[in-house]
Amino acid sequence: ACLYAGINISGTNAEVMPGQWEYxxxxxxxxxxxxHMWMSRYIMLRICEAHGVTVSWDPKPIPxxxxxxxxxxxxxxKAMREQDNSYETIMKPMLAxxxxxxxxxxxxxxxxxxxxxxxxxxxxxxxxFSYGVANxx
Numbered sequence: 486a487c488l489y490a491g492i493n494i495s496g497t498n499a500e501v502m503p504g505q506w507e508y509x510x511x512x513x514x515x516x517x518x519x520x521h522m523w524m525s526r527y528i529m530l531r532i533c534e535a536h537g538v539t540v541s542w543d544p545k546p547i548p549x550x551x552x553x554x555x556x557x558x559x560x561x562x563k564a565m566r567e568q569d570n571s572y573e574t575i576m577k578p579m580l581a582x583x584x585x586x587x588x589x590x591x592x593x594x595x596x597x598x599x600x601x602x603x604x605x606x607x608x609x610x611x612x613x614f615s616y617g618v619a620n621x622x
Contacts, residue, residue, distance in 0.1 A: 486528050486532055487508075487524075487525050487528055487529075490524065490528060492510065492521045492524055492525050492528070493510060493511050493512060493513055493517075493521055494508055494509065494510060494525065495509045495510070495511055495512065496508065496509040497509070500552065501551045501552040501606070502545075502546075502547060502549075502551045502552055502553065502554060503547060503551075504547075505554060508525070510522045510525055511559075541554075542595075543597055544595070544597045544598045544600055544601035544602075545597060545600035545601045548600075550606075551606060552601075552606040552607060553600060553601030553602075553606070553608075554601070555598075555601055555602075555608075562575075572618070580616050583614070584614040587613075587614040588612065591611060591612075598611060599611050
């Protein structure tokens with residue numbers, strides 16, 4: 486349905502939590518990534534509604550010893566891809582700026598993220614900013 490609607494979906498996969506599936510929106514340029522994400526969510530809600538399936542945005546809707554459900558973002562710019570030493574000259578300074586606002590951002594991401602961001606299951610603790618290259622945790 487998303488592909489038919491013109492939304493860029495580049496992949497799907499099962500996740501660790503029982504019944505959890507993930508799909509990747511993109512690649513998109515600029516604001517299109519947000520538009521495609523929101524429209525894909527709308528379509529998913531309507532399809533699930535038609536089939537009697539419930540969608541949950543809860544960060545850990547099923548308690549247990551497994552990963553929760555969260556949104557992660559992968560991004561790149563032309564300079565990041567083409568400039569020599571871009572990790573050191575572009576990305577690390579950008580990430581240092583993001584780290585300064587970490588707790589401010591966490592405060593507005595919604596309730597329940599403390600259940601997901603525990604430091605276990607490929608996450609950092611909720612109060613610790615982290616990033617990595619080819620890093621699942």
